[in-house]
Amino acid sequence: MQTRANHAQTFRHTPNSVKPLNEAKIAALLDQEWARYKETTSKSGIEHDAAKRVLPLGATSSFQHWDPYPLSIVSAQGAWMTDVDGRQLLDLSMGFGAMLAGHLNPDVVRELQTSLEIGTLFVTPSPISTDAAERICKRFGLDLVRFTNSGTEATMYAVRTARAYSGRNGIVKIEGGYHGSYDPLMVSSKPAIAEAGDEHLPNSVTPYGAVPGEVWVAPYNDAEAIEEIFKKHKSEIACLIMEPVLENIGIVLPDSGYLERVRELCTEYDIVLIFDEVKTGLTAGPQGASERLGVNPDLICLAKSIGGGIPLAAFGGDLRFMQTVVDGRMAHFGTFNGNPLAMAGVRAIDKICTPEALAKAENWNDQALLRITDVINEFELPAHTVGFGVKGCITWSANPVRNYRDYKSTNFQVAELSWLWSINRGIITPPGLDEQWLISLAHGQREIDILVEDFTSLAKSLRA
Ligand SMILES: Cc1ncc(COP(=O)(O)O)c(C=O)c1O
Structure with a gap:
């Protein structure tokens, strides 16, 4: 049992005592729930057949797909979505965190409408992009920022900025860390254990089709591994890129002191430290993780x-790094960068996401996490709760998950059941078993009660 404490600003409760789950029962419940899924979502199945004819997997991103077919959604409002079968679904996915303010938040809609009245695209500087950049720089303590259209672009350009600054090309990343689809950052984002090698110094596993260059991989929460890589390859490494809290394999929290040590090492070895806050950002707190x-x-x-749900991303930091964009060592272009609609989204979110508004959502999240922890304890489930800011998840292992290898040894069968159980009872969490819920500004007591009661009904069935 791992006893290292998680960072004080994060939430993790492991169970007081556990009893094993009955695997045959989980398998039977899974059969029952898949049958129920097909019975109650037939129109989504029909939609999927049509979509498949024109879209690979019938979806616009492979993340959106699951077998036999995903739910097809027609509209969303606040914390709720409506699917093609007319079912009302509590949305706990909230656009992977992009819908932090809630679907069709009136303030966001108003800003977007105002922006559409002035034009859709100028491809030239505008007061609206200066305003958005000022807001982001102020909030996140940056000297300079550049806007892009997706998280993938933001991480790619941040890496290139580090390369231009350092004159080196190598990258260090964390095993199990997802940063979008730029070739080097796809290395070891979800490697097969058979290929992943040593736990302490993992192999760099390149997915088919990616041409990554030099990438070294370290386990999360293992600063010694980072130091070993830095010592050996210092002259080749431009940057270390990582999510400060891993949010693509559930939620994996930093041990107390880990991130501080990583910072020290990057400074000592003169290696640029990039935090990928695509998922954390404002969901971690008013100024990010x-x-x-x-x-x-x-x-x-x-x-x-x-x-606010508009395609938008950004990368930025201290002048000494961003100077590479100013002097042309790092070329950053993009037709849609900083378009008025995206900039209006930034303005709206900056106004709405006050410390008070985010604290209120976080209180709801804490309530959900604490009540679910009680259910886990009552039913002695081999599971635990993890939270950061307005996000939370249930991880199906009795012990804390501190890195990718721990995550891979959690119980994926009961995780699938837990997800499907919710889908069948009108709660949509992200597809895949590696995401977390998001309590947006549009969620409240009613939604928290639904989440907790749904989990309680699953716990009862598992122990029935
Ligand atoms: C941590 C992290 N970085 C980068 C990305 C890529 O962002 P996008 O999907 O906008 O390209 C994601 C996407 O989920 C992410 O979770």
């Missing part, structure tokens, strides 16, 4: 939560 956790990266990548 870096501020909340008290560790300053050299460059930061933002997306999702900062744009």
